[in-house]
Amino acid sequence: QFTALSSLLVLSACGGNQAAGDEDGESSGGAVKADIGVISYISGPGAAYGEAITNGLKLAQEEINGKGEVEINLVIEDSAGKQDQALTAAQKLMNSENVTGIIGPTLSTEMNVVGPEADLNGVPIMGTSTTAEGIPQIGDYVFRNSLPEALAIPASIDKAIEKYDAKKVAILYGNDDVFTKSGFDTMKKAAEEKGLEILTIETFQKGQSDYNAQLTKIKGLKPDLILASALYNEGAVIMDQARKMGIDVPFVGGNGFNSPEVINIAGDAANGLIVATPWYGEKEDDKVKEFVGKYEEEYGKKPDQFAAQAYDALYIMAEALKNAGEADRDALRDALAEIQGFNGILGEFSFDEEGDVVMDPTVLVIEGGAFKEFN
Ligand code: PYR
Numbered sequence: 001q002f003t004a005l006s007s008l009l010v011l012s013a014c015g016g017n018q019a020a021g022d023e024d025g026e027s028s029g030g031a032v033k034a035d036i037g038v039i040s041y042i043s044g045p046g047a048a049y050g051e052a053i054t055n056g057l058k059l060a061q062e063e064i065n066g067k068g069e070v071e072i073n074l075v076i077e078d079s080a081g082k083q084d085q086a087l088t089a090a091q092k093l094m095n096s097e098n099v100t101g102i103i104g105p106t107l108s109t110e111m112n113v114v115g116p117e118a119d120l121n122g123v124p125i126m127g128t129s130t131t132a133e134g135i136p137q138i139g140d141y142v143f144r145n146s147l148p149e150a151l152a153i154p155a156s157i158d159k160a161i162e163k164y165d166a167k168k169v170a171i172l173y174g175n176d177d178v179f180t181k182s183g184f185d186t187m188k189k190a191a192e193e194k195g196l197e198i199l200t201i202e203t204f205q206k207g208q209s210d211y212n213a214q215l216t217k218i219k220g221l222k223p224d225l226i227l228a229s230a231l232y233n234e235g236a237v238i239m240d241q242a243r244k245m246g247i248d249v250p251f252v253g254g255n256g257f258n259s260p261e262v263i264n265i266a267g268d269a270a271n272g273l274i275v276a277t278p279w280y281g282e283k284e285d286d287k288v289k290e291f292v293g294k295y296e297e298e299y300g301k302k303p304d305q306f307a308a309q310a311y312d313a314l315y316i317m318a319e320a321l322k323n324a325g326e327a328d329r330d331a332l333r334d335a336l337a338e339i340q341g342f343n344g345i346l347g348e349f350s351f352d353e354e355g356d357v358v359m360d361p362t363v364l365v366i367e368g369g370a371f372k373e374f375n
Contacts (some may be wrong), residue, residue: 033071034327036317037093039104039114041081045207045233048261049106049306050078053128055299056310057103059291060318070318073098079105086110087117094121100327101125101336103313107231108132108179115142124333128313129306131255132182136355141333143355145313145346149183149254152276152361154190156252157227159363159374160274161194164250166224168197172214172238173229175203183229183254191227199223208234211241219247231256236265243269250274250365260304263369274374276361278346279305282373291345312344 038057042050054076065071075096077089086105093099094117101124105114108130118125119139127135127144131152135144160166169191174180184201191198199221202214215238218226228238228251235257242251243266250272251257258275281292281302291311295303303311319342320335321327342349350358365374 031068031071032321032325032327033073034100034321034332035073035075035096035098036314037090037096037099037102037104038074038076039079039086039089039093039102039106039110040076041106041110042076042078044080044082046081046106046231048232048259049081049129052259052304052306053104053106053310055295056128056303056307057314059295059298059307060311060314064314064318070321072314072318072321075099079107079110081107081110083110083113086114090114090117090125094118094123098327099123100321100329101317101332103128103310103317105130107177108135108182109177111135111138111142112178115139118142122329122333124329124336126313126317126336128309129255130179132179133185134182136351140337140355143336143351145316145349145357146255146309147276147278147357147359147361149179149186151357151359153183153186153227153252153254154193155276155361156274156363157187157190157194157196157225160225160250160252161196163374164224166196168199168221168223169225169227170199170202170218170221170223171227171229172202172204172211172218174206174231174234176205177231179254179256180229180231183256186254187227187229187252196225204230204234204238206231206234209237211238212245215242215245215247218242219245223249225249226251228253228257230254232259232261233265236262236270239273240266240269248272258305258364260302260371263366263371268369270366271368273366274363275371276363277305277371278357278359278361279308280362280364280371280373281308285345287343287345308345312342312346312349315344316342316349 079086173184324331
């Protein structure tokens with residue numbers, strides 16, 4: 001119903017109602033004006049994800065609005081990484097008829113409840129960090145520009161096998177989160193397909209602080225690699241405790257591990273973590289260098305992949321708004337679905353038929369306290 005209403009408003013503006021030129025969604029001086037809602041994990045144990053994401057979005061917003069073709073107002077809501085809070089935030093944004101599309105939420109666990117609501121209400125929504133299996137398949141209005149675990153994890157495991165001649169693995173995963181559970185499913189499948197022997201599968205829960213039981217068992221089985229599906233907080237603590245117990249084998253992690261927070265929390269214990277990434281800040285690319293420079297100037301630290309994916313996501317939204325020619329939810333959805341060959345800081349990007357990502361990952365390893373290309 002909102003969609004119909006906003007279409008009517010746009011139509012009346014096109015009909016020559018000059019006074020309405022300042023309303024959202026209507027063109028003033030040719031620019032498409034839209035509110036884009038943001039649902040982000042900006043407080044609580046995973047707040048560094050949301051901080052990077054909102055920083056990336058704000059930087060892109062400044063640049064996009066400076067160009068004059070599209071004018072985006074960001075309406076940012078905190079989800080604290082919780083399903084119920086993410087849903088409340090989504091409902092608030094969806095009930096605002098000025099909100100044309102939504103970016104976020106941060107976690108797949110949150111998208112699992114928010115995505116179906118957005119789809120039902122006809123509000124286009126794009127995750128920038130939601131990597132679990134099945135997210136864009138929630139519905140026609142659900143997109144993501146984040147690298148799915150299904151592409152990332154097999155790439156990391158391949159490199160680790162090649163480098164370390166790995167044959168035996170232990171798997172450790174959080175069984176109370178959609179992303180960590182899905183990452184585990186992908187790890188198990190990839191390990192089986194590559195003929196690795198799975199010595200044990202251990203689980204943990206969010207906020208757990210003691211991993212002694214799981215790690216003692218893993219240590220006794222002498223794996224060549226540990227595959228761990230975790231968000232950065234639990235992941236960093238697991239690595240710290242593992243190294244303190246004398247477990248020095250490499251870890252392969254998913255997207256939740258691909259944060260500088262792992263190094264901030266675990267220090268040297270994070271060395272030997274392998275992750276696949278859609279973004280590498282040291283890449284010899286003018287766009288990447290410009291983004292890194294501007295981000296550092298604005299926020300006093302280097303951007304991570306969460307910032308980079310969010311930055312590109314807002315540019316993708318802006319491109320779709322421009323192509324839609326109006327701030328209309330259905331028109332934005334259709335324009336998003338048609339994005340092909342978008343050239344951002346993550347490289348060339350397209351959505352496939354299901355609103356999922358077509359992209360090549362780079363594999364990184366933490367060495368000497370920094371992410372480096374893993375060759
Ligand atoms: C997810 O929840 O999907 C992440 O990748 C963190």
